[in-house]
Amino acid sequence: MSRVLRLCLPLCLVAAACDVKVGEKGVSLNVASEQASDTWQRSYTLPAGGRLELSAVNGAVHVTGTSGPKAEVSIVREASAMTKDDASQAVASVSIIEDAKPDVVRIEIRPDSQARLRRLTVRTTVAVPRGLAASIRTQNGRIELENVNGKITVAAANGAITGRGISGSLSASVVNGRLSIDLAPTSEDVELTSLNGAIRVGIPAEANADVQLDALNGGVTVDPRLKLVSKDVEGENSGAFFSKRVVGRLNAGGSKIVARATNGAVRVGLPGDDLERQGR
Numbered sequence: 001m002s003r004v005l006r007l008c009l010p011l012c013l014v015a016a017a018c019d020v021k022v023g024e025k026g027v028s029l030n031v032a033s034e035q036a037s038d039t040w041q042r043s044y045t046l047p048a049g050g051r052l053e054l055s056a057v058n059g060a061v062h063v064t065g066t067s068g069p070k071a072e073v074s075i076v077r078e079a080s081a082m083t084k085d086d087a088s089q090a091v092a093s094v095s096i097i098e099d100a101k102p103d104v105v106r107i108e109i110r111p112d113s114q115a116r117l118r119r120l121t122v123r124t125t126v127a128v129p130r131g132l133a134a135s136i137r138t139q140n141g142r143i144e145l146e147n148v149n150g151k152i153t154v155a156a157a158n159g160a161i162t163g164r165g166i167s168g169s170l171s172a173s174v175v176n177g178r179l180s181i182d183l184a185p186t187s188e189d190v191e192l193t194s195l196n197g198a199i200r201v202g203i204p205a206e207a208n209a210d211v212q213l214d215a216l217n218g219g220v221t222v223d224p225r226l227k228l229v230s231k232d233v234e235g236e237n238s239g240a241f242f243s244k245r246v247v248g249r250l251n252a253g254g255s256k257i258v259a260r261a262t263n264g265a266v267r268v269g270l271p272g273d274d275l276e277r278q279g280r
Contacts, residue, residue, distance in 0.1 A: 036087035040075040040096050044105050046132060056109045056138040059122030063136060063154075065147040065165075071134075072127035073107060080119040090120055128152070131168075142177070145170075149184075164202075164271070166190070178264075182271035183207065183257075191258045198264040201257065202271035208254035213246040215266045220246045223269035227251070 046052065052071050054061065066072065079090035099106040109122060122141075128134050133151040136143055143154050145163030153171045154161055160177040163170070167184035173193045181192060182202035187209075192199050198218070203209065205226060213220045222228050230248040259266045 034082065034084045034087045035078065035080050036084060036091045037076065037078040038091050040073075040077070042073050042098065042100075042107075043070045044073075044100060045070050046105065046129075047103055048131065049103070049133070051104045051133040051135070052126070052128070053104070053106045053135045054109075054124070054126060054137070055107070056122065056124055056136075056141060057111055058120065059109065059124060059138065059141045060144070061124045061126065061136055061138050061141065062144045063126045063128060063134070063146070063148055063152070065149050066127040066129055068127070069129055070127075071105070071129060071132060072125075074125045075109060076121075076123045078121040078123075094120065094122060145181075160197075187255060187257075189256045191256075192260070194261045194264050196263045197261070199259045199261045199266045200273075201259055201266075201268045202273060203250065203257065203268060204271060207250055208252045209250045209257045210253045210255070211246070211248050211250060211268070212256070212258045213266045213268060214260045215244055215264065216261070217263045218244075218261050218265040220244060220266045221268065222246060223273070225270060226268065228268075 044052070054073070075096055077091045077094045079087045081087040081090055093112045095110045095112070097108040097110060109124065111120065126134070126136065128148055128150050130149045135153040137155045138159060139157045140159060141156065142159040143156050143161045145152065145154065145161070145166060147165035148163070149167040151169050155173045156177055157175045158177065159174070160180070161172050161174050162180045164182040165184050166181060167186050169188040170181070170190045172179060172181065172191070174197055175195045176197065178197045179192050179194050180200040181190070183190065183204065185204040185207050187207070192201065203226060211228060213222070228246070228248040228250055230246055259268070
């Protein structure tokens with residue numbers, strides 16, 4: 001690699017977008033100065049037992065609970081390029097495929113094969129009514145949950161899943177990312193799994209739950225303020241608050257909270273603990 005190219009590449013990392021060309025006459029560096037954006041919005045009235053499914057790629061998804069009767073979806077596509085036309089074409093390269101039926105809605109965000117070569121940002125916001133079943137999946141992006149009360153299934157590959165105020169049932173899985181979830185006192189069954197990432201769970205001290213925590217190639221840590229009554233503890237420090245596996249009951253028991261990490265630790269504490277360190 002030439003000395004000039006070595007000097008140019010760091011500039012690209014801090015610029016909004018750039019185009020590096022290496023030719024017979026040397027290296028040319030262009031910085032994108034044009035932007036384009038588009039907002040796609042829909043609302044759906046789904047019956048009791050209805051379902052919303054969303055599949056996303058290369059973008060963040062923010063899921064919030066709503067007291068209204070409708071599910072709301074907003075997708076913002078943004079791009080930077082050398083010209084306005086190129087930026088607009090980059091935005092258009094991200095397809096949104098909608099399949100809406102009376103009881104189920106499916107939405108897929110699908111970039112074309114060249115999208116990874118462009119300066120693209122896709123941000124999705126989903127408002128979920130109380131009790132609705134929703135399935136959210138993303139690749140190369142994060143999922144954020146806030147004050148959701150429904151039957152929620154979320155999965156992320158190469159991205160984190162974070163949540164707070166979760167009062168419904170939740171099934172969350174992540175590959176190559178962290179999982180950080182704060183539960184409400186009245187949360188229902190929760191199942192969290194992680195491959196190559198840590199799991200943090202915040203459980204209110206007054207919650208009634210049966211807990212099962214497992215960490216393969218990691219450790220399980222439980223904050224003693226939770227007053228967990230252990231039924232089964234395995235590890236070098238059996239009987240303490242650090243082990244490989246913990247099964248126990250909080251207060252009167254009730255909803256099931258399961259956390260399983262492979263190549264990562266499982267830490268359980270009170271809601272709000274370690275939020276800054278977790279990047280929230």
